[in-house]
Amino acid sequence: MLWIKSLHLLFVISWFGGLFYLPRIFVNLADNADATTTTRLLMMARKLYRFTTILMLPALVFGLILWLYYGVGKGPGNGWLHAKLALVILVIGYHHACGSILKKFENGRNTRGHVWYRWFNEVPVALLFAIIVLVMVKPF
Numbered sequence: 577m578l579w580i581k582s583l584h585l586l587f588v589i590s591w592f593g594g595l596f597y598l599p600r601i602f603v604n605l606a607d608n609a610d611a612t613t614t615t616r617l618l619m620m621a622r623k624l625y626r627f628t629t630i631l632m633l634p635a636l637v638f639g640l641i642l643w644l645y646y647g648v649g650k651g652p653g654n655g656w657l658h659a660k661l662a663l664v665i666l667v668i669g670y671h672h673a674c675g676s677i678l679k680k681f682e683n684g685r686n687t688r689g690h691v692w693y694r695w696f697n698e699v700p701v702a703l704l705f706a707i708i709v710l711v712m713v714k715p716f
Contacts, residue, residue: 584638594628
């Protein structure tokens with residue numbers, strides 16, 4: 577089970593690394609007018625989103641293995657897991673929202689400024705913080 581936990585954590589950390597950096601590229605895209613820089617940033621964002629999607633899949637699979645095969649979070653007094661899973665669904669939604677935003681930038685249809693993306697960039701930090709507290713403290 578420790579190998580599965582280790583792999584789960586490795587892929588979660590890697591996935592979140594992409595979720596922390598991709599919106600930062602959006603900040604730069606929203607704050608930039610130079611065509612050459614925009615082209616380079618879009619290429620970086622595309623590659624990062626693709627790679628981050630690949631990292632998300634094993635993170636979710638190893639988490640499901642921990643839950644379904646090893647019984648992590650099953651039984652009474654494990655309401656924390658339900659809250660964590662709800663937050664994971666929000667993280668997946670955030671991930672797909674990043675993909676949607678990337679398509680808007682690619683099509684030249686972004687309507688938001690760099691300040692909005694700076695705040696958007698903080699969402700995965702808050703979600704990860706809440707998930708870590710739920711897993712480590714198990715408050716309910």
